[in-house]
Amino acid sequence: MRTLHLLSALALAAPLAAQWNTPSVNTPVRAANGVICATPLSTAGPEGSTYITWFEQVGGPYVLRMQRLDVNGVPLWDPAGLVVSNAPQNSALFRYDLTTDAAGHAVVAFQDERTGTLDVAAARVSPDGAAQWGTDGVHLPTSGSTGLAPAVGGLSNGRIVFAWTTDRSPATVAWRVLSADGTPDPLGTQEITATGNLGRPRIIPTSDGGFWLQYVEQTGNFLSPGTLKAIRFTPALAATPPVTVCTSTIAGFFFPQPVPDGHDGFYVAINTGNVGNPSLTDVHVTRLRANGSTWSVQGTPVEVGTTTQRYCMTATPALVSDASGVMMAYRRTNTNQDQGGIAVQRFDTAGTRLLGTLAVEVLPLSAALPAPFANAAVPGGIVCTVMQGGFGANTLSAYRIGLNGAVLDPPGLIDVCTVSSGKDDPTLVPFRNAQAVAVWMDERSGTGIYAQNIVVDDASSIAEREAPAIRVIMAPEPTLLLPGGFAPATLRVFAAEGRMLHAQRLQATPAGTRIPLPEHLLRPGAHVAVITTANDSQAVRFVME
Numbered sequence: 001m002r003t004l005h006l007l008s009a010l011a012l013a014a015p016l017a018a019q020w021n022t023p024s025v026n027t028p029v030r031a032a033n034g035v036i037c038a039t040p041l042s043t044a045g046p047e048g049s050t051y052i053t054w055f056e057q058v059g060g061p062y063v064l065r066m067q068r069l070d071v072n073g074v075p076l077w078d079p080a081g082l083v084v085s086n087a088p089q090n091s092a093l094f095r096y097d098l099t100t101d102a103a104g105h106a107v108v109a110f111q112d113e114r115t116g117t118l119d120v121a122a123a124r125v126s127p128d129g130a131a132q133w134g135t136d137g138v139h140l141p142t143s144g145s146t147g148l149a150p151a152v153g154g155l156s157n158g159r160i161v162f163a164w165t166t167d168r169s170p171a172t173v174a175w176r177v178l179s180a181d182g183t184p185d186p187l188g189t190q191e192i193t194a195t196g197n198l199g200r201p202r203i204i205p206t207s208d209g210g211f212w213l214q215y216v217e218q219t220g221n222f223l224s225p226g227t228l229k230a231i232r233f234t235p236a237l238a239a240t241p242p243v244t245v246c247t248s249t250i251a252g253f254f255f256p257q258p259v260p261d262g263h264d265g266f267y268v269a270i271n272t273g274n275v276g277n278p279s280l281t282d283v284h285v286t287r288l289r290a291n292g293s294t295w296s297v298q299g300t301p302v303e304v305g306t307t308t309q310r311y312c313m314t315a316t317p318a319l320v321s322d323a324s325g326v327m328m329a330y331r332r333t334n335t336n337q338d339q340g341g342i343a344v345q346r347f348d349t350a351g352t353r354l355l356g357t358l359a360v361e362v363l364p365l366s367a368a369l370p371a372p373f374a375n376a377a378v379p380g381g382i383v384c385t386v387m388q389g390g391f392g393a394n395t396l397s398a399y400r401i402g403l404n405g406a407v408l409d410p411p412g413l414i415d416v417c418t419v420s421s422g423k424d425d426p427t428l429v430p431f432r433n434a435q436a437v438a439v440w441m442d443e444r445s446g447t448g449i450y451a452q453n454i455v456v457d458d459a460s461s462i463a464e465r466e467a468p469a470i471r472v473i474m475a476p477e478p479t480l481l482l483p484g485g486f487a488p489a490t491l492r493v494f495a496a497e498g499r500m501l502h503a504q505r506l507q508a509t510p511a512g513t514r515i516p517l518p519e520h521l522l523r524p525g526a527h528v529a530v531i532t533t534a535n536d537s538q539a540v541r542f543v544m545e
Contacts, residue, residue, distance in 0.1 A: 019073035023415040031448030046104035101154030109150035153203025163201035209235035225249035264290035295351030329384040340369035360405025374428035
């Protein structure tokens with residue numbers, strides 16, 4: 001006879017509360033003895049979920065894995081994550097990219113050495129964890145060259161475009177379009193060339209099924225200053241002439257991250273030289289409109305003056321709305337860079353600074369050197385997520401900032417992670433249904449991947465999210481017990497590897513309702529039962545033997 005056990009093994013019936021934990025604990029995505037995890041990326045999945053990828057090493061080559069957390073932070077796939085690629089890897093890890101396509105599938109572009117040389121590959125994973133392009137994914141070679149640092153974009157018509165830097169001399173940007181089933185476009189792999197070195201591509205999809213391809217052109221080697229350019233491609237993949245996004249030069253190690261403007265253009269911030277003192281670093285913000293025009297040739301500096309240095313870090317502009325404009329929180333340091341703080345500027349859609357020439361100080365200069373890693377729009381302003389602390393002793397926080405640049409009170413500050421430990425590569429999936437999700441690499445105990453949710457409660461505060469628990473009861477039959485009432489909902493049961501075993505529609509249910517689980521569909525092993533309404537999702541994990 002099959003028996004049912006909760007993974008907690010506390011009792012025959014035990015609750016599974018929302019997996020989002022307190023800032024002093026956080027939610028482990030992948031944390032196991034002897035496992036080294038690195039370079040996490042995250043993107044929004046369907047039904048409020050979050051896809052997370054990372055590379056991990058267990059005494060051998062790196063392996064690329066992926067996990068999907070539901071809206072409550074419950075992992076929907078195997079606790080160790082799915083293996084996306086175990087193809088041979090270089091001893092070093094390089095930049096890669098992750099996005100969600102029009103169908104809600106995760107698409108990841110990376111590089112491996114499956115052919116004996118380092119080149120670009122890609123994989124597409126459905127919400128139930130199925131490898132849509134086979135277990136080996138898709139190989140994206142460049143004839144006579146190798147590729148690095150791929151970018152990926154999901155187009156509105158369901159196709160997926162990839163772009164990467166080649167190792168030609170001078171370097172070029174190669175790109176290729178695939179259909180949702182992995183079939184390559186008949187055009188094959190195309191390349192953008194120039195007299196200088198090209199690199200650092202990014203994809204910005206447009207509403208008509210086309211896309212912008214942003215890249216950097218350098219006249220010297222890979223560390224020389226470069227200029228930001230872009231080409232727009234139609235749905236038929238016809239290219240417009242290249243346009244210069246910003247004439248202000250970009251340092252060789254900075255990767256500009258564009259943000260759609262909602263009108264088939266984009267906003268972007270860059271690290272560049274200070275207008276008054278080129279030896280100092282500054283932040284300029286600009287907008288490239290759908291017609292290829294910009295709001296200024298050089299972009300608009302976030303503030304005026306030469307007494308501080310300014311840096312984007314990994315934060316991007318956040319578009320609040322066309323009426324409220326775009327906001328950019330950034331790091332501000334003294335000229336020696338031994339003290340740092342956070343400042344914020346707001347621009348209207350034409351590029352006018354709305355918070356004065358000196359911007360607004362969010363955090364004063366201090367030795368903690370806070371660094372913004374994301375800006376996310378919320379009603380009436382943004383939430384800026386920040387990593388602070390010295391080497392090996394970092395914590396994470398979030399600040400809700402109003403349109404006037406002031407931190408809202410009470411309380412405009414939330415602790416995201418209070419564990420003081422080495423951290424790297426923090427990312428943020430922006431707000432959906434009032435919740436954002438931060439993901440990062442953490443060295444608190446070994447090297448793992450952790451996550452934490454941030455929720456906007458009302459117009460003036462942010463807080464952690466909690467949800468009532470559902471229960472699994474074994475006797476007299478496997479049953480879900482609902483502690484609170486539910487509006488019409490969907491019940492889904494997943495196997496450990498993420499494959500959906502059962503789905504049924506539930507009518508409105510009062511508190512205390514019991515729903516028999518379809519035991520005849522449950523194979524031995526770990527399972528997850530998920531109940532999803534229009535506004536929420538709850539889950540419980542259990543083991544059938």
